[in-house]
Amino acid sequence: MHVSRLAWPDEVSGLVRVFEQLASSEGWRPDGQLHAYPNNSVYFAASDNCVIVGGLQLVVANGSDPLPSQYVWSEIDLSSRTDVAHALILALKKEYRGAYGLFEALTVEMWRYCVAAGITELWHEATPSTLRLYRRIGWPLEIVGDLRMHWGEECYLCRMRTAEVAGNMAAKAIRSQSHKELLAMMIRSTDAPEVAASARI
Numbered sequence: 027m028h029v030s031r032l033a034w035p036d037e038v039s040g041l042v043r044v045f046e047q048l049a050s051s052e053g054w055r056p057d058g059q060l061h062a063y064p065n066n067s068v069y070f071a072a073s074d075n076c077v078i079v080g081g082l083q084l085v086v087a088n089g090s091d092p093l094p095s096q097y098v099w100s101e102i103d104l105s106s107r108t109d110v111a112h113a114l115i116l117a118l119k120k121e122y123r124g125a126y127g128l129f130e131a132l133t134v135e136m137w138r139y140c141v142a143a144g145i146t147e148l149w150h151e152a153t154p155s156t157l158r159l160y161r162r163i164g165w166p167l168e169i170v171g172d173l174r175m176h177w178g179e180e181c182y183l184c185r186m187r188t189a190e191v192a193g194n195m196a197a198k199a200i201r202s203q204s205h206k207e208l209l210a211m212m213i214r215s216t217d218a219p220e221v222a223a224s225a226r227i
Contacts, residue, residue: 027079027122029131031139032069041071041081048080048117054177059094059114066091068111070135072118072128080118082132086111086145095149099171099183104149110185111140113150130163140188148188151181166190 032038045060063085071081087093092105093112104110113136122128140148152160152167160167171183 027125027128027131028073029128029135030071030073031135032071032081037071038069041069041078041083044078044080044119045083045115045117048119049115049177051120052117054179056115056177059097063091063094063114067114068139070132070139072122072132074122079122080128080132082116082136083114084111084136084139085114086143093149095151095171095183098151098174098176098181102171102183109145110147110149111143111145113148116150133163133165137188137191146188147185148191149183149185151176152184153179153181157182157184160184164191 032041042060045056048054049056049060060083066086066088068084068086069081070084071078073079085094087104087107087110089108090105092103093110094114095112096103096105116129116132118125118129136148139145150160150167154173157167157169165186167184167186169182170185173180173182175181
């Protein structure tokens with residue numbers, strides 16, 4: 027299995043189609059948001075034998091346009107910032123959700139991109155159950171928006187500082203081999219372009 031950042035429009039279109047299928051099967055209602063940020067989205071795909079099985083769409087703030095969260099939490103305006111990003115969707119096909127390291131590899135590649143791009147904060151919606159999952163894998167998420175309906179589910183609006191993610195992961199790595207492996211993926215060398223762009227599980 028392989029996780030990589032997508033560069034070509036046809037690859038992005040294939041991933042968005044997978045997102046649409048997953049949204050339909052889960053009962054999510056993104057209401058066009060998957061297509062609303064083509065110019066400031068970064069896409070990461072999880073693939074198995076060259077078949078996309080899920081991925082992550084990151085919307086990067088551009089200093090003028092609202093981020094996706096503002097449509098639900100309108101009082102939280104991040105439109106003037108350029109150092110934040112919003113994880114719009116992070117999803118895998120059901121049969122791959124338990125695949126060892128796949129979900130974590132997607133989050134690692136997102137974090138590495140954010141550090142390289144100077145993004146200091148990551149924002150994301152989370153249901154109460156997914157919030158517990160994210161915190162368990164080392165995301166130091168802070169709740170900044172109360173429970174509201176988002177894509178048909180009750181979600182919190184959360185944020186985390188990218189600098190805190192590595193520190194939190196390092197603390198967990200002292201006690202956990204799996205977190206030690208994740209930390210090694212996070213801080214691996216970026217000298218080779220192909221290494222910087224992708225990770226294998």
